[in-house]
Each structure stands twice: as structure tokens, then as C-alpha cells.
Amino acid sequence: MNSVHMVADRNDTKARLLTEARDLYVEEGPASFSLREVARRAGVSAAAVYRHYDGKEALFEQVCLAGLQVFYGYLVRALEEATPHERLVGSATQYLRFGLENPRDYRVLFMGAGPAHKHPPGKGKKPDATFQFLIDRVQECMNAGILHEDDPHEVATVIWAHVHGLVSLRLAGQLAHVGTDTQFAKLYHRSTERLVEGLSG
Amino acid sequence: MNSVHMVADRNDTKARLLTEARDLYVEEGPASFSLREVARRAGVSAAAVYRHYDGKEALFEQVCLAGLQVFYGYLVRALEEATPHERLVGSATQYLRFGLENPRDYRVLFMGAGPAHKHPPGKGKKPDATFQFLIDRVQECMNAGILHEDDPHEVATVIWAHVHGLVSLRLAGQLAHVGTDTQFAKLYHRSTERLVEGLSG
DNA sequence: GTCTATAGGTGGATAGAC
């Protein structure tokens, strides 16, 4: 096995720094996110980090980009569905799956404290791509007559707010009373479907 | 006018520090929130802050508490409504008003970066009181037969997630395409009412 | 590619004068 083909060696310092950086960020917050602490957790010196990343900000940028890659990996699966309706529902399902299976990435991408990090390019640009994806699913349903003709922008907006609200509150521990992830998923799907029906009918 | 009765003198350093602290937090994020910078903005030395607050964390705690006071000031107005249904809808309305009229306080209270600030007592305790308030409104509607009997916990959960999702995305600028605050308010009310109908019918 | 050493900077908090 050539090292060139190894994507995530357990001892790959670069990859290790990336995950340690992400974990530190979500565990201790932006205020405590330091390059030195990331290096400590990864078991290397602070100076070593500069062999892999251009600095603190660049490191965090890569954390965001890596999270987006994972996120898109989930979203695109919804396109494998057969009908427009299934693709729309599937999008919501994949969004939920991403959040529950990658809570740390979700927090970095969608629960960053507003202007917490200034530069992270994944904050103002890519989520727009996400939004467009959802708009396309809605438009698709309207074209197929599955959803009543309406402003796809508006319907997509409300759906996004709804799923983001549910997932973010769940990950924040505010919805612990709902029970298991499976129970939460039922609630998620039921309320989302009813919301869509209510908005389109 | 006795100074004892003056709550917010323009030159009241203590009050000035509080608002400067809040603004710095929402503008620059937790990572850049420093006692020294707050003091600079307030036009006093860093040491002067300690005459009013016990330190950096204590200062931020007071920022959170002040925001909660304002928030509750909005919520309780919903209790002035005549019927359970109007009180439930009114709660959502007041929640929206608070967010649009006090975006900085809203960000501090509900859009803090997860574990961004560790101690702030307004994060794990008080929002529970907020949630209980909403549960009470829902239960009230069910008792009155206005909402179909269901788990008030669950219905309140979905409503909270929905309104929080809409307001937080709006304040994050992700819903700029919706238009004016008035237009956004229409969307907010319409989608919320349909959600409630869908969940209870 | 990783280390140690170091330069240069910011911040929290305290002491003591006024």
C-alpha cells in the first residue's frame, strides 16, 4: 500500500491535526481555540503545525471545508431517489442523518457563533449552495405537480428553518426529553412532512 | 432627580460597560471578547472594570441576565391576551418581536456558539423556563379543546424549533431574500400557524 | 518533518496612588 494512496493514516499528522482542531473548537469554543492546544492534543509541537497548514486561520478553514465535504456527501444521496417527492423528503432525511452522525461537523458548520470566526469561507458562501439545492428540490416538486405552485424560495426557506431549528436544538441538548435519536427522527419526519403539506396545500 | 433613581444615565460607566460588552461579543465573537477591549470602547481603563464587575466572566454573565430580562419582558405580554389560542399565537409573535427588535440580545442568548462560553448561566437554565412557558401555552390550548390532545412537550418542541430556526436564520442574514421585516413577519406567522394546525389537527 | 528557542504581542488580574 503506497503512502500516496493513503488518505487517513492513523499516524498522519496532518489529518490528526484537522480532527483535533475540529474537536477542540466544538468542545472549548472559539475563545479557547488555539493552535498550540491543537498541537498539544495531536502530540506535536506548535511549530510542526506550520508544516501542514499556513496558520491558525488556515487550519480552521480546512476544518470547515472538510465538514462541508462530509455534508455534501450526505445531501447528494437524496438525488438517488426515484421521484421528486422522495428526493425532497430524502433531502430532509439526509440533513438529519448528517447532524446526528456528525454532530461536531454540524456544530462547526451551522452552529458557529454568528461572527465568531470572521473569515471561515464556509459560512457565507457554501450554505447558499445548500440552500439552492433545497430550492431545486422544491421547484422540482412544484413542476411535477406534487407541491402546489408557490414561491419555491419561500417554501424552501421555511423548510430549512424548520429542520435547522430541530437539529440545532437537539444537538444543543435542549430536546433531550424527546428520547432516543430514533424517537427524535420520527418527530422530525412527521413534523416536517406536515409542515410541507401545510405550506403547499 | 436623585442619582439613586437613575437607572441608565448616559455617563453611567457600569451600564455603559454592559452594553459595550454585549456589542463587542456579538460583533467580534467570543474569540475576540476581551475585558480590555470592552474597557477601551467604554473609554475607561481595564482596571476600572473591576470596580463594577468581578471580572470578565462575571461581566458576560450580567450581559446574559440583562438580555433575559428584556426577553421575558416581551414574552409576558402574551399573557395579556384573552384566549388560550391568542396567548399561544401571541407568544410566537412576542418571540419574533424580541428577535427583530433586539437582535444583539437574541444572538447572545440563543445563537451563542455552543460551548463558546462555558459558564454563562443563561444557557442551560433559563431557556428551560422559556420552554416551560411555551409548554404551558400549548397545554392551555389542549385543555380548552383548541388544540387536539397530544403530547404538549412534543408540540411545544416543534414550535420552538420552528420559530427559533426562522429567527436565527433571519438574523444570520440567510433569509435576506425574503425582503422586509414586515414581509418576513407575514411568512413567520403564516408558517407557524400552519405548523400548529398540522401538528394538532 | 519535527524539534527547541525566541521574538513580539495580547489579555486577565492585582497593587497602590490620587
Next chain:
DNA sequence: GTCTATCCACCTATAGAC
């Protein structure tokens, strides 16, 4: 109540040895 001066901790980033 506010100031200046100060201490100490921690950080980013770089230089140069290995």
C-alpha cells in the same frame, strides 16, 4: 471610582538545528 504600573500566563509566528 478611576488611574498607571506591573506581573504572569498564553498566544502566533518565525528561525535554525537535527
